[in-house]
Amino acid sequence: MRHAVPQPTVDDIREVIAPHLDREGPLLPILHAVQAAWGCVPDAAVPVIAEALNLSRAEVHGVVSFYHDFREAPAGRHVLRLCRAEACQAMGGKALSEAVLGKLGVSWGETTADGAVTVEPVYCLGLCACAPAAMVDGRVVGRADAARLDALLAEGAA
Amino acid sequence: MRIWVPMDSAAKALGAEEVALALRAEAEARGLEVEILRNGTRGMIWLEPLVEVEIDGTRHGYGPAEPADAGAILSGESDKALGPVESLDWMARQTRLTFARCGVIEPLSLESYEAHGGLSGLRRALQMSDEEIVTEVKDSGLRGRGGAGFPTGIKWETVRTAKAYRKYIVCNADEGDSGTFADRMIMEGDPFCLIEGMAIAGLGVGAVQGYVYLRSEYPDAIEVMTRAIETARAAGVLGADILGSGRAFDMEVRVGAGAYVCGEETSLLNSLEGKRGVVRAKPPLPAIEGAFGKPTVVNNVISLASVPVIFEKGAQHYADFGLGRSRGTIPLQIAGNVARGGLFETAFGMPLGEIVEGLGGGTATGRPVKAVQVGGPLGAYLGPGQFDTPFGYEELDGAGGLVGHAGLVIFDDTADMLGLARFAMEFCAVESCGKCTPCRIGAVRGVETLDRIAAGDSAAIELLTDLCETMTDGSLCALGGLTPYPVMSALRLFPEEFGTAREAAE
Numbered sequence: 001m002r003h004a005v006p007q008p009t010v011d012d013i014r015e016v017i018a019p020h021l022d023r024e025g026p027l028l029p030i031l032h033a034v035q036a037a038w039g040c041v042p043d044a045a046v047p048v049i050a051e052a053l054n055l056s057r058a059e060v061h062g063v064v065s066f067y068h069d070f071r072e073a074p075a076g077r078h079v080l081r082l083c084r085a086e087a088c089q090a091m092g093g094k095a096l097s098e099a100v101l102g103k104l105g106v107s108w109g110e111t112t113a114d115g116a117v118t119v120e121p122v123y124c125l126g127l128c129a130c131a132p133a134a135m136v137d138g139r140v141v142g143r144a145d146a147a148r149l150d151a152l153l154a155e156g157a158a
Numbered sequence: 159m160r161i162w163v164p165m166d167s168a169a170k171a172l173g174a175e176e177v178a179l180a181l182r183a184e185a186e187a188r189g190l191e192v193e194i195l196r197n198g199t200r201g202m203i204w205l206e207p208l209v210e211v212e213i214d215g216t217r218h219g220y221g222p223a224e225p226a227d228a229g230a231i232l233s234g235e236s237d238k239a240l241g242p243v244e245s246l247d248w249m250a251r252q253t254r255l256t257f258a259r260c261g262v263i264e265p266l267s268l269e270s271y272e273a274h275g276g277l278s279g280l281r282r283a284l285q286m287s288d289e290e291i292v293t294e295v296k297d298s299g300l301r302g303r304g305g306a307g308f309p310t311g312i313k314w315e316t317v318r319t320a321k322a323y324r325k326y327i328v329c330n331a332d333e334g335d336s337g338t339f340a341d342r343m344i345m346e347g348d349p350f351c352l353i354e355g356m357a358i359a360g361l362g363v364g365a366v367q368g369y370v371y372l373r374s375e376y377p378d379a380i381e382v383m384t385r386a387i388e389t390a391r392a393a394g395v396l397g398a399d400i401l402g403s404g405r406a407f408d409m410e411v412r413v414g415a416g417a418y419v420c421g422e423e424t425s426l427l428n429s430l431e432g433k434r435g436v437v438r439a440k441p442p443l444p445a446i447e448g449a450f451g452k453p454t455v456v457n458n459v460i461s462l463a464s465v466p467v468i469f470e471k472g473a474q475h476y477a478d479f480g481l482g483r484s485r486g487t488i489p490l491q492i493a494g495n496v497a498r499g500g501l502f503e504t505a506f507g508m509p510l511g512e513i514v515e516g517l518g519g520g521t522a523t524g525r526p527v528k529a530v531q532v533g534g535p536l537g538a539y540l541g542p543g544q545f546d547t548p549f550g551y552e553e554l555d556g557a558g559g560l561v562g563h564a565g566l567v568i569f570d571d572t573a574d575m576l577g578l579a580r581f582a583m584e585f586c587a588v589e590s591c592g593k594c595t596p597c598r599i600g601a602v603r604g605v606e607t608l609d610r611i612a613a614g615d616s617a618a619i620e621l622l623t624d625l626c627e628t629m630t631d632g633s634l635c636a637l638g639g640l641t642p643y644p645v646m647s648a649l650r651l652f653p654e655e656f657g658t659a660r661e662a663a664e
Contacts, residue, residue, distance in 0.1 A: 024367075025412075027433070032415070053432075066435060066591075083336075091522065122375055126339040127168050143172065
């Protein structure tokens with residue numbers, strides 16, 4: 001079950017983007033603000049942002065779709081990011097990812113059926129001297145193993 | 159009693175928060191008056207969380223600490239005792255110029271920063287003309303620490319002499335190279351150092367606005383940098399009248415959005431402007447037409463963070479370290495499968511083998527070292543046969559590698575080199591901005607070709623070699639242009655894993 005895509009009103013969206021309109025190069029800060037508010041960049045936001053910045057909807061959509069961070073639908077209740085980069089591979093990161101994905105029954109970028117966990121790949125958290133690295137809802141984990149990640153996800157779910 | 163527990167995210171990832179909580183609880187239970195301060199990391203990641211306790215004015219280390227060690231650390235009886243931190247071999251052997259304060263001070267304390275030499279470089283720069291500032295950087299021999307190694311002073315000179323009503327200093331804090339964490343470490347451990355470096359750059363080239371384009375993968379660094387900028391602004395280090403000089407410089411953090419290619423400077427500038435992070439053709443150079451079409455200095459975090467010490471101690475002091483045309487110090491980041499991983503700042507010139515075996519202590523698994531990837535995901539794999547190569551720009555280039563971001567990722571003998579070569583192509587395919595064909599299509603074909611090789615088609619090796627040549631020569635930026643480095647170096651070092659031995663045996 002994926003969380004339903006939020007349907008903010010035009011006024012809701014205008015309120016969120018307003019503080020950023022006078023910044024230089026406002027689009028990325030705006031998209032981050034929108035995602036912080038609704039957990040994703042809802043389709044409804046694209047024309048509102050485009051109008052506010054005097055861009056075409058295609059241009060805004062092009063930016064949203066370019067960056068890995070921006071979602072079309074909200075993630076699960078928890079986001080588990082597993083590092084796939086070389087330093088983590090050197091310490092068994094690949095086997096760890098396979099074990100975690102297998103146990104949760106998802107592929108990269110997918111959310112578990114109960115909507116609890118979204119697993120995403122990340123290419124380097126800067127924790128390369130204590131690999132393999134992971135992040136559970138913004139909390140960093142070094143020398144990660146499947147048991148510790150399970151415990152952290154369970155802790156967050158409680 | 160003063161105690162330090164690092165707030166660096168590597169320390170946190172290894173349990174620093176829990177250790178800090180345990181120390182506080184234990185001290186309260188015993189009625190001890192302790193002040194728990196949060197520093198950055200010293201860079202000895204294998205000892206994290208590294209607790210430091212002040213005893214007679216000297217900081218003694220305990221690590222790697224666990225919450226259960228709290229009681230023994232407070233009574234001074236812990237078996238994790240390491241002695242005075244500054245005397246540890248790892249610390250004593252370093253030349254800490256850029257990272258002198260990292261792990262020592264509390265990152266968000268401007269008083270602590272000033273007490274350890276901070277702002278003296280900026281004060282000196284405020285007495286100098288723009289030309290003198292740029293000359294000082296040129297004389298230091300500082301080269302871009304992000305990978306390309308371009309002389310920083312020359313870049314600044316181009317921006318200084320460009321005519322425009324507005325110029326920018328952009329700090330590239332989006333170099334998400336695996337095996338490198340120096341940027342993150344200094345932003346979390348000594349953020350004012352980067353601020354000071356950017357302010358000096360602003361004075362040197364006549365820019366009043368700076369941006370730190372920071373990866374979204376570093377939430378702790380984003381928080382520390384943002385708070386440090388607010389503190390610096392409130393204290394008059396940034397703003398319309400820096401340190402009462404009448405000169406202006408201000409800056410802000412811009413958060414990236416998970417695109418690796420935005421570590422490439424022109425793609426970063428597009429992203430900063432709110433566009434897709436697509437690479438721009440050069441010329442025009444960003445120094446002439448950069449952010450918002452204006453002359454822009456784009457420097458890596460470590461390049462800018464090395465500027466304050468150059469102005470504090472003088473260009474010659476900095477240039478006196480190093481070898482050949484690689485002047486000053488370089489923060490080596492030793493990572494991956496390594497017994498003692500961490501950051502070690504030293505003059506250029508240390509042989510690769512000394513770094514891997516002497517500093518790193520070999521692999522964490524205790525197995526033989528098979529290969530070291532130097533410089534990040536776009537760096538070459540080097541084997542033990544090349545361990546006498548000195549760590550320098552020209553020296554590594556001569557060995558078929560590159561300094562890159564000075565990260566070294568160590569692999570033991572279980573590493574699957576064909577798999578790693580395939581990963582390099584896959585990563586390039588995922589992260590390609592799509593602007594140029596050799597990278598966009600080449601990386602996908604590279605994955606397919608490596609799969610053919612893995613399936614036993616050794617005739618595909620020639621195709622792979624040809625493809626890599628096309629990517630090297632035809633790509634617009636370093637992503638497509640350097641992906642062949644890990645691929646071809648893996649093939650050169652371990653041809654038997656790419657099926658050439660199988661062919662010979664048949």
